[in-house]
Amino acid sequence: MQFQPITREALAERLRRHRITPTHQRIEIAYALFERGEHLSADQILALVNARHAETSKATVYNTLKLFLERGLIRELIVDPDRVFYDPNTAPHHHFYDVVTGELTDIPAERVRVEGLPPLPAGTVADGVDVIVRTRPDPLPR
Amino acid sequence: MQFQPITREALAERLRRHRITPTHQRIEIAYALFERGEHLSADQILALVNARHAETSKATVYNTLKLFLERGLIRELIVDPDRVFYDPNTAPHHHFYDVVTGELTDIPAERVRVEGLPPLPAGTVADGVDVIVRTRPDPLPR
DNA sequence: CCCGGGGTTAGACAAAGTCCAAGCGGTTGG
DNA sequence: CCAACCGCTTGGACTTTGTCTAACCCCGGG
Numbered sequence: 001m002q003f004q005p006i007t008r009e010a011l012a013e014r015l016r017r018h019r020i021t022p023t024h025q026r027i028e029i030a031y032a033l034f035e036r037g038e039h040l041s042a043d044q045i046l047a048l049v050n051a052r053h054a055e056t057s058k059a060t061v062y063n064t065l066k067l068f069l070e071r072g073l074i075r076e077l078i079v080d081p082d083r084v085f086y087d088p089n090t091a092p093h094h095h096f097y098d099v100v101t102g103e104l105t106d107i108p109a110e111r112v113r114v115e116g117l118p119p120l121p122a123g124t125v126a127d128g129v130d131v132i133v134r135t136r137p138d139p140l141p142r
Numbered sequence: 143m144q145f146q147p148i149t150r151e152a153l154a155e156r157l158r159r160h161r162i163t164p165t166h167q168r169i170e171i172a173y174a175l176f177e178r179g180e181h182l183s184a185d186q187i188l189a190l191v192n193a194r195h196a197e198t199s200k201a202t203v204y205n206t207l208k209l210f211l212e213r214g215l216i217r218e219l220i221v222d223p224d225r226v227f228y229d230p231n232t233a234p235h236h237h238f239y240d241v242v243t244g245e246l247t248d249i250p251a252e253r254v255r256v257e258g259l260p261p262l263p264a265g266t267v268a269d270g271v272d273v274i275v276r277t278r279p280d281p282l283p284r
Numbered sequence: 285c286c287c288g289g290g291g292t293t294a295g296a297c298a299a300a301g302t303c304c305a306a307g308c309g310g311t312t313g314g
Numbered sequence: 315c316c317a318a319c320c321g322c323t324t325g326g327a328c329t330t331t332g333t334c335t336a337a338c339c340c341c342g343g344g
Contacts, residue, residue: 023322042300057324062301076223081332083300084223096263105263114273116253121238121245124277131256131273135266165291184332199293204332224301225331 006035018071025049025056029064033074033088039104041083079104079132094131101137148176160213167191167198171206175216175230181246183225221246221274236273243279 011030012022020026032048033040040048042061049056065086068074077085079097085104092109114129153172154164162168174190175182182190184203191198207228210216219227221239227246234251256271 021321025323055324058300059302059325060323063323078221078223081218081220081226096266098263098266099269103263107260111258111260113255113257115255115257117273117275118249118253120275120277121240121247123280124238124240125280127241127276127278129273129275131259131271133259133262133271134269135262136269138265138267163290167292185330197293201294201333202292205292 006031015073018068018073020067020071020073024054025060026064026067028054028056029061030068030073033086037088039077039085039087041085043083045086077104092128094133096133096135098135098137107131107133148173157215160210160215162209162213162215166196167202168206168209170196170198171203172210172215175228179230181219181227181229183227185225187228219246234270236275238275238277240277240279249273249275 008027008031011027011034014034015022015026015030028049029045032045042058042065045065046056046058046061049061065074068086069076072090075087075090077087077095079085079095080102089106094107094109094112096105096107097103112131114131117129120126150169150173153169153176156176157164157168157172170191171187174187184200184207187207188198188200188203191203207216210228211218214232217229217232219229219237221227221237222244231248236249236251236254238247238249239245254273256273259271262268
């Protein structure tokens with residue numbers, strides 16, 4: 001649902017709106033995430049960013065992702081026991097998670113309703129609701 | 143909701159029903175999980191089991207948890223980026239997760255309804271639905 | 285006896301992520 | 315022009331969670 005390619009300039013502006021000074025590396029990292037809109041792990045991002053020629057260190061990738069997270073530019077997905085995925089889509093939505101292949105697919109939140117939840121534990125406030133539908137490849141495909 | 147203390151004998155029987163030969167270590171690990179019914183990480187289990195005097199190795203704890211998992215005796219909770227929690231409650235239910243303290247609380251599934259989910263991705267079958275309500279401590283208590 | 289197999293084990297190892305002290309580069313003020 | 319500063323980046327050491335491997339122990343048959 002995204003027609004024109006994302007420019008680095010547009011990304012820089014986006015970072016600024018989130019009170020992040022746009023450096024070269026940060027733009028590359030944002031580019032990796034927003035260009036394709038996929039869920040990526042830190043490792044994958046590191047690989048993508050360094051794929052062409054630009055050099056960015058592991059530390060910077062982790063620092064930057066944490067910063068993006070704090071500033072609400074991306075979301076964190078805890079779904080795989082081995083690594084965290086980062087989600088460039090911050091609109092409320094949920095996920096299918098294939099426990100075998102590890103594949104993640106978005107579920108738009110509009111039509112989804114969660115009902116009958118009990119009151120929150122005392123002394124806590126809500127921070128969000130995640131629905132994860134675990135799936136596995138059909139063992140008897142047609 | 144659990145009145146008499148769990149005996150090791152009862153646990154041994156339970157393991158057998160799940161096609162697990164009950165060894166000393168396995169019973170101790172099951173005991174740690176089922177006695178208190180809490181969500182525990184592998185590390186915590188290792189510490190609990192070795193707390194008194196019994197010696198059990200890290201490898202055995204991991205082996206055993208994996209075995210319990212395969213045999214459907216416990217469930218795995220992927221909710222904390224740093225470690226996996228194991229849930230002795232295999233009845234369908236959901237969780238509150240305090241993102242600050244890391245505390246996990248059960249939500250019985252009976253009254254919870256999730257509606258409006260789209261069809262599963264092609265070629266996959268459902269494996270379960272997890273609802274995680276993220277909470278944080280109330281910043282302005284009273 | 286000897287053998288075989290399931291269970292256990294210590295310790296080496298792997299992978300994700302954190303930490304730290306140093307370096308870099310651009311801005312500001314004298 | 316220089317110096318001091320400050321935010322950002324960096325390599326590499328380190329930590330933590332979990333896996334792997336090869337040896338070992340114990341027990342039950344033949």
